[in-house]
Amino acid sequence: MSTAILTGQPVPGSSIEADLRSLGFDVRTATDAADAETLLAGVPGDQRVAVVDTRFVGHRHALRLGLTDPRFPLAAVPGAVTAQPAGRQALTRAMARENSASGGTALAVDSLADRLVTALDADGGEVHRPELGSLVAAVPADPQARNEARQAVGAVDDEAVRLKSAVKARDGFFTTFCISPYSRYLARWCARRGLTPNQVTTASLITALVAAGCAATGTRGGYIAAGLLLLFSFVLDCTDGQLARYSLQYSTLGAWLDATFDRAKEYAYYAGLALGAARGGDDVWALALGAMVLQTCRHVVDFSFNEANADSTANTSPTAALSGKLDSVGWTVWVRRMIVLPIGERWAMIAVLTAATTPRITFYVLLVGCGFAATYTTAGRVLRSLTRKARRTDRAARALADLADSGPSAGLLVRFLPGEARPTATLSAAVGAVLVTLGAWLWGPSWWVVLMAGAYVLLSAEAVARPLNGALDWLVPPLFRAAEYGTVLILAAKADVNGALPAAFGLVAAVAYHHYDTVYRIRGNAGAPPAWLVRAVGGQEGRTLLVAVLAAVLTAGQFTVALTVLAVAIALVVIAESIRFWVAAHRAGAPSVHDEGEPA
Numbered sequence: 001m002s003t004a005i006l007t008g009q010p011v012p013g014s015s016i017e018a019d020l021r022s023l024g025f026d027v028r029t030a031t032d033a034a035d036a037e038t039l040l041a042g043v044p045g046d047q048r049v050a051v052v053d054t055r056f057v058g059h060r061h062a063l064r065l066g067l068t069d070p071r072f073p074l075a076a077v078p079g080a081v082t083a084q085p086a087g088r089q090a091l092t093r094a095m096a097r098e099n100s101a102s103g104g105t106a107l108a109v110d111s112l113a114d115r116l117v118t119a120l121d122a123d124g125g126e127v128h129r130p131e132l133g134s135l136v137a138a139v140p141a142d143p144q145a146r147n148e149a150r151q152a153v154g155a156v157d158d159e160a161v162r163l164k165s166a167v168k169a170r171d172g173f174f175t176t177f178c179i180s181p182y183s184r185y186l187a188r189w190c191a192r193r194g195l196t197p198n199q200v201t202t203a204s205l206i207t208a209l210v211a212a213g214c215a216a217t218g219t220r221g222g223y224i225a226a227g228l229l230l231l232f233s234f235v236l237d238c239t240d241g242q243l244a245r246y247s248l249q250y251s252t253l254g255a256w257l258d259a260t261f262d263r264a265k266e267y268a269y270y271a272g273l274a275l276g277a278a279r280g281g282d283d284v285w286a287l288a289l290g291a292m293v294l295q296t297c298r299h300v301v302d303f304s305f306n307e308a309n310a311d312s313t314a315n316t317s318p319t320a321a322l323s324g325k326l327d328s329v330g331w332t333v334w335v336r337r338m339i340v341l342p343i344g345e346r347w348a349m350i351a352v353l354t355a356a357t358t359p360r361i362t363f364y365v366l367l368v369g370c371g372f373a374a375t376y377t378t379a380g381r382v383l384r385s386l387t388r389k390a391r392r393t394d395r396a397a398r399a400l401a402d403l404a405d406s407g408p409s410a411g412l413l414v415r416f417l418p419g420e421a422r423p424t425a426t427l428s429a430a431v432g433a434v435l436v437t438l439g440a441w442l443w444g445p446s447w448w449v450v451l452m453a454g455a456y457v458l459l460s461a462e463a464v465a466r467p468l469n470g471a472l473d474w475l476v477p478p479l480f481r482a483a484e485y486g487t488v489l490i491l492a493a494k495a496d497v498n499g500a501l502p503a504a505f506g507l508v509a510a511v512a513y514h515h516y517d518t519v520y521r522i523r524g525n526a527g528a529p530p531a532w533l534v535r536a537v538g539g540q541e542g543r544t545l546l547v548a549v550l551a552a553v554l555t556a557g558q559f560t561v562a563l564t565v566l567a568v569a570i571a572l573v574v575i576a577e578s579i580r581f582w583v584a585a586h587r588a589g590a591p592s593v594h595d596e597g598e599p600a
Contacts, residue, residue, distance in 0.1 A: 002048040005030050005039045007112045011055050019060045023068055025050065033099045033112055040095055050082040053111045057149040058137035059158040065130040069248050072128035076117045079139035094119035111139050135161055163188060166246035173334045175344035179238050187242035197244040201257050204236035208265035212272030215354060218279030227355035233265060234347045252524065253586035259520055262343065267292050267509055277359035285501035286493050287363035289508060293485040294367060296512045298374045300478040303519045305381045307399040308392060308474035341373045385471045392469035400468040402518060402528035403477035406460065407539010413461035425463040426472045432459030433483035436544060440487050444494035445551035445559065453548035456483060460541040481515065484544045491547060492563065497556035503563035510571035511543065517578045526585065533577050537570050
């Protein structure tokens with residue numbers, strides 16, 4: 001239960017009390033500032049509390065945005081301020097000071113809520129003020145101003161604004177024009193029936209898994225059903241975020257489920273296509289695994305670049321200036337968003353190709369498209385990084401080190417590296433990645449690859465021996481991902497035995513889950529996974545060396561079994577720890593991180 005404390009002189013005909021009750025507040029009325037302070041002290045510390053001026057005139061959705069968003073400890077709109085448990089102490093101090101300054105007198109002219117916001121700002125409190133756009137939120141000073149405010153409220157359709165704001169501000173072309181025009185109404189339908197975003201997210205996952213199952217049948221009817229179900233899964237995927245924005249049902253657990261399930265859905269669908277092709281006598285497991293490796297590396301490029309520059313000042317480089325100019329021309333904005341194959345365009349392409357062609361053609365087109373998108377985005381970010389003058393912060397360097405996922409072997413070698421640390425992180429990571437993957441390609445399962453993997457371990461240690469704050473050091477994590485995943489893919493393909501590539505697919509999927517989980521923890525300001533987990537799963541360089549050794553000492557059949565056992569072991573450890581962490585964070589009331597950035 002949340003509590004709203006109304007302050008000021010009552011206004012005949014005002015709907016503020018009814019509006020607050022409809023938003024879930026237990027409404028109490030204060031006769032003066034001293035009474036407001038007493039009521040505030042009486043509200044349990046684990047509850048949200050709001051202080052609202054009785055003269056408030058505005059849209060109900062303006063109050064909803066200002067008073068019910070769970071992401072912010074302190075928030076306000078004109079005439080109203082709210083505090084979650086994390087912000088209660090700051091609000092109580094501001095109330096005591098304002099009450100002392102006013103002598104506890106009746107609030108006939110000024111607004112206590114607005115004075116509290118001013119006091120919170122003076123104390124350095126971070127008070128969130130939502131963008132209201134055309135919505136009205138005001139405290140009229142006289143009857144004429146009140147009438148004008150009421151007319152302004154009547155001129156704007158509150159529900160239309162709420163529906164429009166439910167759609168992500170920046171999204172891909174396909175999502176914006178082919179999905180969101182009707183998925184927002186589906187989100188409202190879900191809200192009115194009490195469904196939660198997490199329930200819709202789960203429904204999207206189940207739908208995608210059924211789609212993967214249909215693709216695994218290997219029949220034309222199954223492929224058509226798979227394509228349709230994949231599109232419907234994406235509709236639900238858009239709906240869960242729109243439902244969260246429509247009803248302000250944000251949560252730590254929900255943000256994690258949404259991000260994690262997106263990856264699980266896509267990669268499970270790849271597996272379904274590979275199984276379906278196998279039923280028809282076509283082995284495309286290498287293509288499926290390649291698509292997963294490429295897509296994961298693309299994501300790591302995005303995550304690393306964003307984390308490396310999260311705290312930097314604005315980029316004034318010529319590359320950034322050109323990008324800004326292109327964004328000012330409408331058609332170039334949509335072309336640039338489409339060619340990077342965000343999730344909407346990518347899933348639509350996969351769905352259509354599944355229904356109309358074969359899994360092999362689907363993967364060929366997907367690999368070409370994602371390869372072009374990866375080249376385009378990475379090249380642009382390299383150019384920006386080379387011309388950027390801002391220096392990386394310690395926080396950015398720490399985030400990149402966490403994304404690198406270096407294990408105990410690299411940590412031990414760092415201690416014995418001779419001389420001072422040298423600014424060669426990106427070069428070392430690139431050379432190591434080329435050595436181990438090229439060795440696997442040339443020699444297959446052999447002791448030569450073990451030697452190359454050993455060199456890779458040494459170069460990986462050298463790469464992380466100093467803080468990753470160089471201009472291109474954000475490339476280190478994606479280079480490590482490409483080296484590890486690529487080595488597993490190539491060695492499994494070179495084993496040339498049934499079951500090796502599916503086992504490798506499972507291993508890469510388990511490790512990729514660990515890497516995505518690391519990203520989501522960093523985004524949620526929760527830090528990296530615990531050190532024991534990184535040690536338990538070996539770190540990226542340790543796993544790469546282990547796979548190389550297993551390929552060299554075991555027969556092809558034994559190597560397949562070893563990959564399967566390794567995949568299951570890593571999956572059990574990382575998923576169990578991930579679930580434990582995110583459920584605990586959710587129960588502790590950790591602030592949610594709702595992604596409004598680039599589509600994945």
